Amino acid sequence: MITFSLSPWRLVLLALCGSLIVLGGAIAAIVALWQPSSLQSILPGQNTTALFSNVTREDLRQWGDRFPVLRSVPDFDGRLELGILGAPGGPYGWILSSPYKDIPLPDANGDFHGQDVLLSDSGVMNLMTGKDSRLKTNDVFRELSRGISPTATLIYLRSNADESLMSLPSALRPFVHASGGLLLSKEGATARIRVFGVTKDLDGSVSGDTPLSPPPEMTLSLAAPSQMLDLSLANLPAAEQAIRRGQLLKKINDTLGGEWSMPYDILPLLKNPATLHLSTGTGSGPSFAFQGRVSDMRDANERLAAFHESIRGRAGAGSVTSRTFERGFTSTIVGSGPSQAQERKYSLHGWTVHETTDGGRSLVTAVRGRDIVIGNRKEWVEDIVADETPEPFPSLSGNPVAGGALSPALFDQWTTDMRGSAGWPWLSALLENGKSLVWSVEMDRNVLTLSVETRNER
Structure with a gap:
């Protein structure tokens, strides 16, 4: 038999380490309970028309023409989450929530499972209840949001196939059979457009830009x-x-x-x-x-x-x-x-x-x-x-099937047929600083992802 003998101070040290691990887990659990739930855990998957996550009031103003109901959202500071709900053929309403305790919600007028929310009207709460599964478990949203950082600005749209395709440059449209569902995300200098559908089967990948x-x-x-x-x-x-x-x-x-x-x-x-x-x-x-x-x-x-x-x-x-x-x-x-x-x-x-x-x-x-x-x-x-x-192209998977770099003038030409689409304002903002743009295309499962970022001259 082999026995081990530990000195008293080592036993104390081991006990202290174990206590710290347990304490750390308890603190993490308390913080998770203390923080509000994300709207994607609250919104119904069937009746959600759009989700705006980590957005400012100015971000929402850019969508006022598409969703006039957003014009009634009050001014707020920081970044909040907003969902637009509406039954097919019915009126739309919105729900505003703060994903962080330290960002106050302007004049909350509702409560959903103990969480303060601001509603455009009382009818919105009727769309929130029921046995409908939540947005985060919706197949389309789950695939589109896979790999996106929780700190990124995110806009999810329940779109039709034509609208999704129009949010891509025409050169990319033959590579996906869109079936509805569009997600826009932005983090730092990188903007992404993700389209749900059936992508083409391509072998190989490209590494980066020399x-x-x-x-x-x-x-x-x-x-x-x-x-x-x-x-x-x-x-x-x-x-x-x-x-x-x-x-x-x-x-x-x-x-x-x-x-x-x-x-x-x-x-x-x-x-x-x-x-x-x-x-x-x-x-x-x-x-x-x-x-x-x-x-x-x-x-x-x-x-x-x-x-x-x-x-x-x-x-x-x-x-x-x-x-x-x-x-x-x-x-x-x-x-x-x-x-x-x-x-x-x-x-x-x-x-x-x-x-x-x-x-x-x-x-x-x-x-x-x-x-x-x-x-x-x-x-x-x-x-x-x-x-x-070579410098890697911006991508989520690290295995894009296409990529490149374009001068601002050529990028403007490449995206000409996107004017007026949901994705165009997302990318046009990148042209404002006059820098070259680097892009990539990924095809993962049922999602085509276009990533674009500005890059300093090398």
Whole structure:
């Protein structure tokens, strides 16, 4: 038998630690009982039209046009919770509650299970009672609020499918079959729009944004570029799909230079997660850098060699020779000189870099294993191969399927068709400081989440 002997002072110390643990648990339980219940634990799941949590009186004023009943809410200090209730086809009313004891409620006129509340009218209490389950157990609300911090400003709307979709940029709408239910949240510099429905099944994720100097106007990262392109066009008529693909290929040819085939030259580079950095530029054309991972490195090397050949194959400076004959006839001969292409190959941070320039055209590629980088701006390519820790996109899960960064002007264009939607005021406020915006899209279970945040220039 093995026995342990503890000195008296050690026994006292153990007893003291045990007492502190018990005391801490008791204090936590008392605090939980002392604090008021959140409205999501009080509101009925069926009759709740909207929930505003951790909002100021100014926040509510922005929703006065949608919910005129909010205009009767009295002024208050701090952040409170407000629920809008109404039976289908009936009048609406509101209930105001304070989630914290230290934030007073203006002139409470009701009591719900011992908690002071302020009601727009006595009829609201009739909607609060009954056997209806509470909002926090409602399937739609539970999924939409999953992962949202309890300290975040939150607005939940019982919406229809069309209204939910209109709160997203049109480019994201093909990726969710909305069925009603919309949640907006804001915490710090990050705003989120969450739509309930059936999301598309996509493989992979994107990590983050690689800082480049100078910063591009746009960065776009996609977990499954080729698949996402097909999904974005799937609901269009065949003729419209062909037009859109043709427009995209023209932009690629204008940016990369040369004439390329979408199925043979471009799509093989888009099977795995990839990122495009782009600035439209002035005069000399757009600047770009593409980074991705390929499945077939032999095929990729052939594509890269063809891209470099297109730069080398461009004719050099031309010559013009004019001759005048005896009877006044003239002839003009236009000739092209040899290509002035210059090439350089070197190693950088474990990557093999190949640079080809000819006149004003340039192409730089880098290869390491199955990872490739293609660009026409050498400093961007070198920034990418030197940076192993991209800044993560704002997300709840850490596994977004898409993300990027946009200048304020491009972000304004991207969200043009959201004007007038419930989500637009939520995002438009981020444009006021003039900073670039970073965004991500997540698809988790039955929820599509768009997260947007302002980020200081790096």
